[in-house]
Amino acid sequence: MPGIDESLLEAMRLPGARGASLVDWISGLALGAVGEAPGGDWEATAAETAELGRYVAESGSLAAGAAPGAAEPGAGPGAEPGKEPAVEDMIATTADAYHLLRFVSTPFDSTVFLHLWLDRNDGNLALARIRLAEMADRLVLG
Numbered sequence: 001m002p003g004i005d006e007s008l009l010e011a012m013r014l015p016g017a018r019g020a021s022l023v024d025w026i027s028g029l030a031l032g033a034v035g036e037a038p039g040g041d042w043e044a045t046a047a048e049t050a051e052l053g054r055y056v057a058e059s060g061s062l063a064a065g066a067a068p069g070a071a072e073p074g075a076g077p078g079a080e081p082g083k084e085p086a087v088e089d090m091i092a093t094t095a096d097a098y099h100l101l102r103f104v105s106t107p108f109d110s111t112v113f114l115h116l117w118l119d120r121n122d123g124n125l126a127l128a129r130i131r132l133a134e135m136a137d138r139l140v141l142g
Contacts (some may be wrong), residue, residue, distance in 0.1 A: 003141075007139050095120075097123075098116075100125070
C-alpha cells in the first residue's frame with residue numbers, strides 16, 4: 001500500500017499532470033506535493049483549495065441522497081470517523097486546466113483530499129478521476 005509520496009508520484013504519471021498534492025482541509029497544509037504548483041506556491045495553493053474543499057465537504061446539501069432539510073450541517077468527511085465522505089470528488093475547470101480534488105476516507109477523521117492539477121489539452125479527466133479514486137482507496141496515512 002503506497003504512502004503519500006508514492007501516491008503523488010503515481011498521480012504525476014497521468015497524462016497531462018502538472019502537479020499533485022495531498023491537502024489537509026482543516027489546517028490548509030499540504031502534507032505532500034510534487035510537480036508544479038498552480039500560481040507557483042504549494043503552500044498558498046493548499047490553503048486556497050482547503051477553503052474550497054472544506055466548504056464543499058461540510059455542505060449538507062451536497063451529501064449523497066440528501067433530501068431537502070434532511071442533511072445536517074457539518075455532515076462532511078470529517079463528521080464521522082471511518083465513514084465514507086459525503087462528496088467523492090470535485091472538479092474546477094479553468095481555460096487551460098482541470099483541478100480535481102478527491103476526498104480520502106481515513107480511519108481517523110477523513111479531512112484530507114488529493115489535488116491533481118491537470119492540463120486541459122493533454123489530460124484525460126475521466127481517466128484521472130478513476131485513477132485518483134483508486135489511489136485514494138490505497139493511500140496509507142500514518
